[in-house]
Amino acid sequence: ETGVTQSPTHLIKTRGQQVTLRCSSQSGHNTVSWYQQPLGQGPQFIFQYYREEENGRGNFPPRFSGLQFPNYSSELNVNALELDDSALYLCASSLGRGPYNEQFFGPGTRLTVL
Amino acid sequence: KQEVTQIPAALSVPEGENLVLNCSFTDSAIYNLQWFRQDPGKGLTSLLLIQSSQREQTSGRLNASLDKSSGRSTLYIAASQPGDSATYLCAASNTGNQFYFGTGTSLTVIP
Numbered sequence: 001e002t003g004v005t006q007s008p009t010h011l012i013k014t015r016g017q018q019v020t021l022r023c024s025s026q027s028g029h030n031t032v033s034w035y036q037q038p039l040g041q042g043p044q045f046i047f048q049y050y051r052e053e054e055n056g057r058g059n060f061p062p063r064f065s066g067l068q069f070p071n072y073s074s075e076l077n078v079n080a081l082e083l084d085d086s087a088l089y090l091c092a093s094s095l096g097r098g099p100y101n102e103q104f105f106g107p108g109t110r111l112t113v114l
Numbered sequence: 115k116q117e118v119t120q121i122p123a124a125l126s127v128p129e130g131e132n133l134v135l136n137c138s139f140t141d142s143a144i145y146n147l148q149w150f151r152q153d154p155g156k157g158l159t160s161l162l163l164i165q166s167s168q169r170e171q172t173s174g175r176l177n178a179s180l181d182k183s184s185g186r187s188t189l190y191i192a193a194s195q196p197g198d199s200a201t202y203l204c205a206a207s208n209t210g211n212q213f214y215f216g217t218g219t220s221l222t223v224i225p
């Protein structure tokens with residue numbers, strides 16, 4: 001069974017640029033959630049995708065957008081990067097979209113915005 | 115909105131000691147509560163998941179309990195080891211398909 005993978009591991013961007021982060025879900029999982037974890041804080045929910053449709057969104061502006069593909073892998077896109085976007089971005093997959101389902105996390109992508 | 119709090123923020127114990135980490139949440143209408151471990155700069159490793167109908171879950175030296183009525187969960191670690199040193203996060207799920215996380219307890223086990 002393959003776990004959740006994310007790429008790249010680290011990324012450095014400058015303010016105003018755009019970035020795309022990628023996530024491959026655990027085998028058999030059809031739901032992907034994205035979280036932002038600033039240094040020293042707990043993860044904060046960005047949004048969730050279930051079968052290629054957005055299925056819930058946290059308190060993040062529209063410049064945070066996403067996609068899910070037919071193989072259930074996912075992308076997180078952030079436009080017009082700001083310094084406060086510097087954080088660890090975590091992807092989690094689960095078997096189903098309901099709140100009952102256990103989430104399995106990837107290793108994260110560390111984004112630094114200069 | 116669900117608020118999750120973890121106390122203490124940091125804890126240092128000698129090897130071999132039993133310890134308890136605390137997690138409290140404001141909205142008792144949770145579906146489940148999940149405990150995670152996070153090593154510095156790394157992703158989250160799931161430790162235990164407690165469904166709302168359950169009172170506790172056990173895995174090896176770990177035991178997690180859930181009291182929905184009081185809005186509390188505890189993670190008990192028996193016979194702590196230096197390898198247990200990490201940040202421990204709890205997360206509660208409500209409607210809306212998201213988990214609400216606490217800020218974590220940073221645990222150091224001293225050899």
